[in-house]
Amino acid sequence: MEGENKEYLKSALEQWCSVIEQNTQIEPGYYDNYKVKRGLRNSDGTGVLAGLTNVGQVHGYIMYEDEMIPDDGKLSYRGVDVTDIVMACEKENRFGYEEVCYLLLFGKLPTQKELDDFKALVGAMRPLPFGFREDMIMKTPSNDIMNKLARSVLSMYSYDNNPDSTDLYNIIRQSILLFSRVPTMVAYAYQAKAHYFDGKSLYIHNPQPELSMAENFLYMIRPDNQYTDLEAKVLDLAMILHAEHGGGNNSAFTTRVVSSTGSDTYSAIAAAIGSLKGPKHGGANRKVMAMIEDFKANVDDMNDRDAVANHIAKLLDKDGFDHSGLIYGMGHAIYTKSDPRTVQLKKKAEELADVTGNMKEFKLYSLIEELTPEIFAEKKGKKHMCANVDLYSGFVYKCLNIPPELYTPMFAISRMAGWCAHRIEEVMYGGRIIRPAYKSVCGAGDYVPIKDRA
Incomplete structure (x- = not known):
């Protein structure tokens, strides 16, 4: 009987798919006719x-007399060039992600005391509530960590004595809780x-409050808790570069829509986590x-x-x-x-490739970056194309021995402060529910009594 039910369901679903395809079509030309901004x-x-x-x-071009003029890319957090942040951290040989979190959340660069106090607070809040690890994660494991992360974040609602208030004090409290605990959840x-x-064997390590965010994450995911300073500093760089990317990216916009x-x-x-999970957004590095x-x-x-150029051409031809x-x-x-994120990450990717014996693969990435714009211009007519951060981020994680299933969750960990900053801004100043318009192109139809339907 169970087998018969499965076959019936399969047949019914196939039939319903056909019905949907026949009755819900939208003519492609309508989008231009109605000036839809897809x-x-x-x-x-x-x-x-x-x-x-x-x-x-996020700056990538200049508009002049309604024409897009290509320009060098620039990314800034609260007006501060992210390249300057990265260079300062390298020069002083220190971790910078916590400083970026402070900057994004509070709108100013912290003093040394403010940063030290903030890092101490974040470190102290890393442990999950009593029973959370066992009840919300271990008893209901998921094969997809992004799915598990979204469910875990939603579950924090049940452990919060004041989950619904949208006053500034409460949102800041929840924001700090989130970017303190999300790495532990992941x-x-x-x-x-x-x-x-x-x-595989199960390893459960308690978070270490004195470590940086990058160090603590490597400590928690590795069976022996071991990592090198280079590994931690490169992961910190990746987190800095992924912390924020303007309000228009899909996940930040999702945060604002819901907020x-x-x-x-x-x-x-x-x-926002559900948005980032998609392969057109955060899942692109995989x-x-x-x-x-x-x-x-x-x-x-x-x-x-x-040979590499020929294969690029084949892929562009959907072959x-x-x-x-x-x-x-x-x-x-x-x-x-x-x-600008790619420029910074590529430097460390090459350094890691040399140390880990992956230089041959790194050269392939570089060749793809070099050849694709020219081939794409020949085939598609687009004159300007650059590598985005996803080209090298997965490779960097690979060199760090971070498993592929953690690539997108690492993105989510990094972006937490940016999302929270956008939520605060939307709640404080947005003022209106975000509701774009959709035009119906269905047309009028008559109600037909059920006995008369074909």
């Missing part, structure tokens, strides 16, 4: 202006996944890694420029890999000449 983007590729922000700024979700789904309804912090951040494996399988000599016609890690909605 993806909330203008016809010239720029984003539709939906709000104002002090949190972050580490435990990974250990549960590795044990219950992959058959504009007056909903609670945990619901808004869980929605797509890059899969694409690289396709290059390895189909190109005999990774140093052969012509191979996932048949999408995309070169993952190449191109960006805003950056034209360069992605």
